[in-house]
Amino acid sequence: MTDVKIAPSILSADFAKMAEAVKNLKLWNADYVHVDVMDGVFVPNITFGMPMVAALRKYTDMVLDVHLMITKPERYVPEFIKAGSDVISFHPDASDDVGGTLDVIKAAGLKCGLVLNPDKGLELVEPYLDKVDVVTLMGVYAGFGGQKYIPETTEKIKALKKLIAGRNVEIEMDGGATEENAAEILNAGTDILVAGSAVFRAADPKAAIAALKAAKTK
Numbered sequence: 001m002t003d004v005k006i007a008p009s010i011l012s013a014d015f016a017k018m019a020e021a022v023k024n025l026k027l028w029n030a031d032y033v034h035v036d037v038m039d040g041v042f043v044p045n046i047t048f049g050m051p052m053v054a055a056l057r058k059y060t061d062m063v064l065d066v067h068l069m070i071t072k073p074e075r076y077v078p079e080f081i082k083a084g085s086d087v088i089s090f091h092p093d094a095s096d097d098v099g100g101t102l103d104v105i106k107a108a109g110l111k112c113g114l115v116l117n118p119d120k121g122l123e124l125v126e127p128y129l130d131k132v133d134v135v136t137l138m139g140v141y142a143g144f145g146g147q148k149y150i151p152e153t154t155e156k157i158k159a160l161k162k163l164i165a166g167r168n169v170e171i172e173m174d175g176g177a178t179e180e181n182a183a184e185i186l187n188a189g190t191d192i193l194v195a196g197s198a199v200f201r202a203a204d205p206k207a208a209i210a211a212l213k214a215a216k217t218k
Contacts, residue, residue, distance in 0.1 A: 007032035012196030028206040039070040043143035057084030089113030140175030149176025161189030182215035
């Protein structure tokens with residue numbers, strides 16, 4: 001059994017206290033800081049851009065796991081690299097040059113990944129499994145935090161686990177994770193669990209992260 005990594009999404013943090021939030025994540029024993037970038041086009045919400053990543057970089061040495069929910073991510077990837085991202089993932093169906101964009105991220109020394117919404121099949125990422133470091137499966141439709149987990153995601157995680165067998169690729173699950181369903185999600189094969197509300201709205205966030213990590217039993 002490999003240790004699970006918890007990546008709290010700052011989409012669920014208090015936007016007016018973001019520096020404090022990322023400092024707390026280290027104290028709470030989180031592994032990554034998950035940054036949801038939305039453009040109001042690919043998804044109907046607007047959140048952060050490159051300036052937020054650059055600002056967070058000054059306050060933490062934790063891994064900045066940047067999820068681009070934007071149209072034509074290749075236009076902005078160089079700027080997100082400069083801003084201090086550690087991992088950059090994007091949706092293949094939003095890009096005109098998936099392979100080339102992955103190459104740009106890798107060439108900069110960062111980890112790269114692809115993200116699939118619930119209605120997108122694994123065939124979209126299959127051609128790029130030799131390039132990516134991580135594949136993220138959305139447990140909800142990208143765009144807003146606080147949604148309920150779509151149960152069919154669990155079988156998709158298992159199918160992806162089989163597909164990447166023998167490759168050095170991690171599985172990340174993003175959306176709808178709770179203390180109650182974490183075991184199901186993690187034991188299906190998830191390596192990195194994005195959690196927003198489950199951490200930031202918990203009475204004791206440190207205990208919540210510990211409970212999420214402990215949920216993986218195989």
